[in-house]
Structures are given as structure tokens and as C-alpha cells.
Amino acid sequence: AQSVSQHNHHVILSEAASLELGCNYSYGGTVNLFWYVQYPGQHLQLLLKYFSGDPLVKGIKGFEAEFIKSKFSFNLRKPSVQWSDTAEYFCAVNAPGGSYIPTFGRGTSLIVHP
Amino acid sequence: DSGVTQTPKHLITATGQRVTLRCSPRSGDLSVYWYQQSLDQGLQFLIQYYNGEERAKGNILERFSAQQFPDLHSELNLSSLELGDSALYFCASSARTGEFETQYFGPGTRLLVL
Numbered sequence: 636a637q638s639v640s641q642h643n644h645h646v647i648l649s650e651a652a653s654l655e656l657g658c659n660y661s662y663g664g665t666v667n668l669f670w671y672v673q674y675p676g677q678h679l680q681l682l683l684k685y686f687s688g689d690p691l692v693k694g695i696k697g698f699e700a701e702f703i704k705s706k707f708s709f710n711l712r713k714p715s716v717q718w719s720d721t722a723e724y725f726c727a728v729n730a731p732g733g734s735y736i737p738t739f740g741r742g743t744s745l746i747v748h749p
Numbered sequence: 750d751s752g753v754t755q756t757p758k759h760l761i762t763a764t765g766q767r768v769t770l771r772c773s774p775r776s777g778d779l780s781v782y783w784y785q786q787s788l789d790q791g792l793q794f795l796i797q798y799y800n801g802e803e804r805a806k807g808n809i810l811e812r813f814s815a816q817q818f819p820d821l822h823s824e825l826n827l828s829s830l831e832l833g834d835s836a837l838y839f840c841a842s843s844a845r846t847g848e849f850e851t852q853y854f855g856p857g858t859r860l861l862v863l
Contacts, residue, residue, distance in 0.1 A: 667849060678751065678839065679792075679854040686849050725792065734805050735847045736782070739792040 637662040637730050641740035648716050649748050656711040656743050658700075658726030668709040669727040669737065670700055679725065685709065696720070718749045752776065753855035755840050761861045767828040770858045774821055774842030780804070781823040782843070782852060783815055787836040798823055799846045830862045 638661040648654060660666060667686050671679040683694025690702040700711045709726060723744050727737040752775035762768055774781050783795040785808075794807035798817035809815075812830075817823040827834060837859050841852040 665848075669851070671854070678856045679841075680751070681851060681853065684851055729848075729850075731848070735850065736794055736797060736805050736807065737852060738794075741791040 637666075637728055637738050639726055639728050639738050639740040641724075641726055641743050643743045644741070645744045645746075647746045647748065650718055651715050652747075654711070654713040654716045654720070654745070656724055656726075656745070658709045658711065658740060659707050660709070660726075660728040660738075661707065662728060662730040663707075664730060666728050666730045667735075667737075668700070668702060669729075670694065670698070670709075670711050671725045671727060671739075673723040673725065673742075675722065682711070682724075716745075716747045718747050721745060721747045751853040751855065753840060753842050753853055755838075755855040755858050757858060758856065759859050759861075761863065762830060763863055764830055764832060766830050766862075767826065768830065768860065770825040770827070770838050770840075770860075772823045772825070772840030772842075772855055774823070774840075775853055778842035778844050778853075779821065780843045780846045780850070781817055781821070782841040783809075783823070783825050784839040784841065785836045786839060786857070790836075792839075795825070797846070804846055827860070832862050835860055835862045 640659045642657045670682040726740040729737040754773045779800045795809040797805040815825045840855045843850040
């Protein structure tokens with residue numbers, strides 16, 4: 636069965652700091668990869684996704700993620716965070732082995748201090 | 750706004766009771782997914798319906814059931830409720846099912862069982 640690991644459970648940054656959130660998955664074949672964000676009290680919103688092609692994916696709000704197949708990773712980055720980026724971030728993977736039902740990581744809570 | 754709607758937003762009920770949560774997918778989406786989000790379990794996939802038929806099952810309890818109607822809206826029925834069923838229940842939809850599908854999440858229903 637596929638699994639997703641998000642190693643950073645809680646991250647605290649100051650505004651303008653750079654962000655990198657780790658995501659590793661276990662499935663060895665073709666995968667679809669996603670990052671979602673959940674602002675306090677709100678639903679999950681899609682930040683970006685990777686299906687194929689350029690492994691560096693640009694998303695909304697200045698976020699990007701890089702798919703590194705050899706490392707089974709899909710880390711999320713942002714060069715300069717803002718207070719409004721305070722939220723929970725979820726990595727998700729879907730793959731044939733999981734009937735293409737996305738498996739979500741446990742999430743990373745990001746707090747950005749102004 | 751993702752285009753996925755869920756009602757009610759909040760639900761408070763007692764142990765042993767039964768509730769029904771409702772989800773309307775984005776216009777044109779045939780696939781509906783239900784998730785449970787709790788602090789200790791994270792985001793857990795419950796069940797998927799595609800064009801009226803059950804497509805995939807996750808960690809759904811026998812006390813829970815769902816269906817998707819001809820107009821593609823879906824209902825999640827939770828019965829014999831226990832304190833531990835208190836959680837956020839999200840519905841998501843996608844155009845179809847399988848590879849290269851992106852899920853769009855609704856605002857969720859917050860269930861509190863007292």
C-alpha cells in the first residue's frame with residue numbers, strides 16, 4: 636500500500652524566511668502528486684499538482700514543488716513566506732496501487748510570525 | 750470557493766443518534782469522495798462514488814454508509830454515533846476517476862457528538 640510521510644509536523648518561521656516542507660512517498664511506480672493547504676477553519680485547497688513533465692511545478696501564491704523520482708520526494712518550497720501563509724499543509728499521492736485514491740500525509744502545521 | 754458544497758456546516762448530536770451529511774459536487778464532476786479529519790487520525794479516506802456506483806472503500810465503519818443519487822449529490826449516513834465520531838467530514842469531487850484526476854474539497858461538516 637502506498638504511504639506518505641511528512642517529516643515536519645510543526646514549522647515556525649518569521650516573515651520573509653524561506654520555507655521547505657518535506658514529503659516522501661512509498662509507491663515505486665507512476666504517481667500523481669499534490670500539495671493542499673488548509674487555512675484555519677477552512678477546507679483544503681489545491682496548491683499545486685504534478686502529473687508528468689517538468690519535475691519543478693509552480694503553484695498558486697508563490698509556492699513550488701520539486702518531484703525527485705530517485706528520492707521518492709515532492710518537497711514544497713516558497714522563497715519568502717508571509718503571515719497569511721499560516722496554515723496546515725498536506726501532501727497527497729495517488730497511484731495505481733491505491734486505486735488512484737489519494738493518500739494524504741498527516742500534515743505540517745506552519746506558523747508564520749509577523 | 751471550490752464549487753463543492755456541503756450541508757450542514759455544523760452538527761451537534763448525542764451518542765446513539767443518526768445523522769446525514771450532504772454533499773453536492775462541482776458541476777460536471779461524476780466522482781465524490783468522503784473523508785474524515787480528526788486530530789489523532791489525520792485525513793482518512795472513507796468511500797468513493799462514481800456516477801452513482803460505489804467505486805472504492807477506505808476506512809469506513811460498518812455504522813457508516815453513503816450513496817450517490819442520480820443528480821450526483823451524495824449523502825453520508827452516520828448511525829449509532831459514538832463520541833469518537835466527532836470530527837470534520839469533508840466531501841471532495843473530481844471530474845472522473847482514476848489517474849490524472851484532481852480532487853476539489855468542500856467546506857466540510859463539523860460533527861460534535863456529546
